[in-house]
Amino acid sequence: MNGSAASRGNQSKTRYGGAYQAPPFFMSRFFKIYDVGYLITISLILFISIFLLYPVIKVFAYPSWAQYVNAITRPLAVRALKNSLFITLLSTISSVFVGFLFAYAMNYTNIPGKSFFHIISILPLLSPPFVVALAWILLFGPRGLITYNLLHVRWNIFGWKGLWLVQTIAFFPYAYLVIDNVLSSIDPSLEYAAINLGGTGKRTFLTVTVPLALPGIVNAALLNAIYILADFGNPIVIAGDWPVLPTTIYGLISGHYDVFSAAALSIVLLFPSIAIYIFSQLALGSKSYVTITGKGSALPRKSASHTMHFVLFVFCSFITLIIIAVYGILLVGAFTETWGIKWTLTLRHWSALTGTALQSLVNSLVCAIIAGLAAAFIGLMGAQFIHKRAKRIMRLWDFTFVLPAAIPGIFLGIGYLLAFNAPPIMLTGTLLILILALLVWNIPIAYQTCVAAIKQIGDEIPSAAITLGASPVRAFLSTVAPLLRGPFAYSFVMGFLRAVTNLSIVIFLIGPGRNVATVHIMNLIQYAEIPRATVLTVALFGIAIIVAILAQALLGIPLFGRGRRKESV
Numbered sequence: 001m002n003g004s005a006a007s008r009g010n011q012s013k014t015r016y017g018g019a020y021q022a023p024p025f026f027m028s029r030f031f032k033i034y035d036v037g038y039l040i041t042i043s044l045i046l047f048i049s050i051f052l053l054y055p056v057i058k059v060f061a062y063p064s065w066a067q068y069v070n071a072i073t074r075p076l077a078v079r080a081l082k083n084s085l086f087i088t089l090l091s092t093i094s095s096v097f098v099g100f101l102f103a104y105a106m107n108y109t110n111i112p113g114k115s116f117f118h119i120i121s122i123l124p125l126l127s128p129p130f131v132v133a134l135a136w137i138l139l140f141g142p143r144g145l146i147t148y149n150l151l152h153v154r155w156n157i158f159g160w161k162g163l164w165l166v167q168t169i170a171f172f173p174y175a176y177l178v179i180d181n182v183l184s185s186i187d188p189s190l191e192y193a194a195i196n197l198g199g200t201g202k203r204t205f206l207t208v209t210v211p212l213a214l215p216g217i218v219n220a221a222l223l224n225a226i227y228i229l230a231d232f233g234n235p236i237v238i239a240g241d242w243p244v245l246p247t248t249i250y251g252l253i254s255g256h257y258d259v260f261s262a263a264a265l266s267i268v269l270l271f272p273s274i275a276i277y278i279f280s281q282l283a284l285g286s287k288s289y290v291t292i293t294g295k296g297s298a299l300p301r302k303s304a305s306h307t308m309h310f311v312l313f314v315f316c317s318f319i320t321l322i323i324i325a326v327y328g329i330l331l332v333g334a335f336t337e338t339w340g341i342k343w344t345l346t347l348r349h350w351s352a353l354t355g356t357a358l359q360s361l362v363n364s365l366v367c368a369i370i371a372g373l374a375a376a377f378i379g380l381m382g383a384q385f386i387h388k389r390a391k392r393i394m395r396l397w398d399f400t401f402v403l404p405a406a407i408p409g410i411f412l413g414i415g416y417l418l419a420f421n422a423p424p425i426m427l428t429g430t431l432l433i434l435i436l437a438l439l440v441w442n443i444p445i446a447y448q449t450c451v452a453a454i455k456q457i458g459d460e461i462p463s464a465a466i467t468l469g470a471s472p473v474r475a476f477l478s479t480v481a482p483l484l485r486g487p488f489a490y491s492f493v494m495g496f497l498r499a500v501t502n503l504s505i506v507i508f509l510i511g512p513g514r515n516v517a518t519v520h521i522m523n524l525i526q527y528a529e530i531p532r533a534t535v536l537t538v539a540l541f542g543i544a545i546i547v548a549i550l551a552q553a554l555l556g557i558p559l560f561g562r563g564r565r566k567e568s569v
Contacts, residue, residue: 036473041385044378048400050425052440055415056407062418063264071264080248081268087160087244088229091167095228096221098168098319099175100213105312107183108303112313120320122177123327124170126544128501128518130233131537132170134525135326136162137238138333138534143341145329158240166234169322171227175220182216183209222280226273230408232504233518237525245269246410246504253414253508263418266411277406327541333534349531357536359513360520364500364540367431367516371438372495376488378439379446384476387451405444409504412441417508429511437509438499445498446491453487454480493551497544 063071071077102121106114124132140147140157147155156162186209210217232246239247245265252262303309337344353361382401404412416437420427427433457480465475503518510519517540524533 036471037385040381040473044382044386045397047378048397048440048443051436052400052404055412055419058418059263059266059270059411059415063260063267067260068264068267071261072268074261076243076248077261077265077268080243080245080265083160083243084229084245084269085272087163087167088225090164091171091228092221092225094164094168095172095224096175096179096217098172099177099220100179100217101312101315102172102176102319103180103183103216105316106180109309109312110303111309111316113316117316117320120323122173123323125173126497126501126548127327127541128233128521128537129170129231129503130237130518130522130525131330131541132326133163133166133234133237134530134533134537135329136166138329138339138530139325143339145332158238159242160239163235163239163242166238167228167231169319169326170231170234171224172319174227175224178220178223179213179216182213186212219280222276225276226406226408229273229276230269230410230504232410232507233522236522246408249410249414250507259414259418263414266408266414269408270411273408273411274406330534330538330541333530334538336531339530349535352532353535353539356515357520357532360515361517361536361539361543363431363434363514364517365543367434367438367506368496368500371435371442371499372492374435374439375442375495376446376491379443379448379491380450380481380484380488382443382447383450383454384480387447388454401447402444404441407441409441409502410508412437413505413508416505428509429514431514433509434506434514434516437505438502439495441502441505442491442495442498445494446488449487449491449494450484453484457483489551489554493547496547500540500544 072081102117105111106118111117136157137144139145140155140162142148142154144155144157147153147157230246231244232250235242235244235247236250243251245268249262249265249269252258252265333339334349335345335347336342337346337348379401386397386401416433417428419425420433427436461479461483462472462475465479466472470478501518503522506516507519507522510516517536521533521536521540524530524536
């Protein structure tokens with residue numbers, strides 16, 4: 001045995017010739033780089049550099065300083081910026097307020113129908129971004145079912161007031177899910193302690209519940225602010241002649257093909273989004289809101305007062321009724337002979353789901369499936385080989401993997417238009433450019449989901465495999481990866497849903513024969529082809545619901561669901 005060890009030692013000493021000498025530095029680095037783990041890391045860095053950083057740099061480099069100044073000082077651009085900031089602030093406040101009340105009702109009351117309210121509240125997450133705006137026009141527009149047919153009045157739904165109402169309904173589910181998760185994690189014993197010390201229900205709510213829910217409220221507000229600021233679908237359908245930055249940018253390209261000014265304004269749109277995102281990461285970093293410790297609590301959650309029960313039940317019922325009306329009216333429109341004039345039920349409009357309309361739906365599904373799977377895979381690999389090595393320079397790449405969460409879709413779409421419209425990488429007009437753009441846009445969700453899951457897995461699990469002779473990569477694939485099947489599947493489903501309903505990115509990248517459903521629907525709306533638009537919308541929405549249901553069945557966990565909660569008393 002000793003002779004064998006000595007023999008191996010002599011072989012290692014003479015591997016580089018003659019007497020023992022250490023391998024040259026560059027050769028040790030050479031073999032280190034070609035380790036599989038390092039190859040994966042380098043591949044991930046190259047991918048994110050080419051398909052994220054390169055398009056971002058192209059947007060910044062495209063307009064000259066003079067073109068940039070000229071674009072942002074135009075009266076239309078200044079007005080659009082003011083309008084964007086105004087509607088972002090207004091819609092963020094209202095959507096978070098609605099989301100908080102909804103989450104509070106789900107956690108602190110025993111109102112009937114909570115599961116039903118929850119299911120209905122997440123429907124806007126499964127539909128294209130402009131569906132609420134389209135339904136709002138069908139309900140309250142010039143030929144609206146409620147305004148024209150029931151009330152016999154003409155109400156101008158177009159403009160900032162209509163946009164505000166639409167964005168409140170469209171984006172409150174994001175706030176609701178974030179705040180609901182935080183409220184459900186609050187230890188009831190803290191609230192009981194406040195009550196035992198003489199605090200009233202109102203005082204306990206203001207001094208205990210709200211401060212502990214502050215992380216959820218702040219994060220929900222910042223998340224919604226980013227989404228609303230970059231919202232393109234709702235403003236282009238219902239804002240009318242009230243410009244915001246995304247619609248102004250689109251108008252510059254589609255109407256004048258002024259790509260220089262569009263790139264300059266997209267940079268203006270990017271800065272507040274980045275600022276909001278960075279603030280969301282730093283705002284609560286120095287404070288502690290820990291309510292979950294090693295000690296469990298068997299106490300039921302303290303219920304709100306009877307008056308609040310009634311108020312919250314009425315409130316949730318009202319919001320739910322609006323959502324049902326939004327999606328119900330789309331079904332009516334898809335089966336109605338002539339909207340607002342002839343209400344005879346018919347299947348005639350469904351014959352339009354052929355040719356280019358059907359091809360656009362197929363293209364959407366193909367792009368969403370591939371982009372969702374690839375984003376989930378890259379997020380999983382990034383969590384293991386980027387985040388776990390996030391020291392010094394690697395921290396930059398760790399941040400880069402979550403950077404797309406702060407980039408407006410319209411900015412990313414213009415970046416891909418500029419970056420891949422000429423050699424060395426020519427992708428314009430292909431489905432591949434759509435897939436890559438949607439993939440990159442969805443990486444942050446997959447990356448952060450897998451990072452959170454990996455943090456819950458002890459290092460001793462892969463270490464045991466390495467001790468038994470497995471390489472680090474094989475140890476990861478055989479021990480850690482199987483434990484991440486749930487987060488991987490969740491990442492895929494979320495990536496699919498976001499990709500199949502996206503409009504702001506793909507509208508700049510479609511080519512002949514490469515149209516997608518969301519762009520086709522928007523074109524039909526602009527040409528007043530409402531029945532055909534509702535048919536394609538219902539088909540796309542139905543597919544999204546089917547995917548969500550199948551995912552929940554396969555995963556065995558509620559995708560957007562609420563786990564078992566302690567009942568209120």
